[in-house]
Amino acid sequence: MDIIKAFKKELMEEAVTTRKFLKLIPEDKYEWAPHEKSTKMQSLAVHIAELPSWISLAVNADELDFAANEYKQTPVADNAALLEIFEKSLEAGNNALDQLQDKDLENRWVLRHGENILWEGTKYSMIRHSFSQTSHHRAQLGVYLRLLNIPIPGSYGPSADEQHF
Template structure:
């Protein structure tokens, strides 16, 4: 570095006048006063943007957080299924409420399937849903499934998320994706079928809870 540059640098005085920090505490701005003695000019003000180090949430932690959040609404929706409507269906091609509600209650166990197996083959392991006859049994199934899925959303399984997972029936492949995508798909399926159940209950004129804000029933509309 040339002498004049070294000398000029040594004559710069910096003083922090203040700082502004955002609510998350991840980024803040410092207002700096810079005075160059050698050039005898007035003070120069500038803003220095500094990024603070923050720990990034792991995928497992994000999935666990989402599972816990969605379970609150799912629990409310399942708990209002009437005991005398389990065989009801809105259309001959639609599932019955029993089939739909049971599927929703079992879906957290697909997180376990994703993280403890490499595939599910219906040809060798046919789907045999639990027979649910009332809402108490439905809620028990959901809570057990929730515990089962939650148990496997632990830090040790983070490295498994990039591994492949397959859904098939013999030679017919329905789905081939990573275990991370399978966990995400399971969470999406809970949300999707829960909304479907909400439509079923609405058709039965049963007030339903809101999912991401108040429902029309909760607003008194």
């Protein structure tokens, strides 16, 4: 099995679904969250849009140290800007996979904050983790949209809003 080819296929398949979800976000609800402990919709959406670029991070680096690299979320004014971030992130992830070699998949990859290791695995597992994060946060966005009474697209089959049996 060609793992890198499978990653590229999965990236493009997930992109179709993610794009559908991002397009549905009401711009007037960017500052909305379903609960005081929940992330605001804009922050969640930007995070989802940036997730494909985690693949390039996994391929091109051996670690991410939050103590040395403070994260600053890209502000967006509208869905067009949000989708632009997503498309650039998708391109970065796809291009990184083009540069990846099978032998590199088993190399160590670490997420840390200074000396505190938050997560440790291989480049393979970090790429898998980025796909899992996409599914997880897209589902979270689906809950936000549902609570706003916005019909939800299916991710891996029809949603309750798409049932046409």
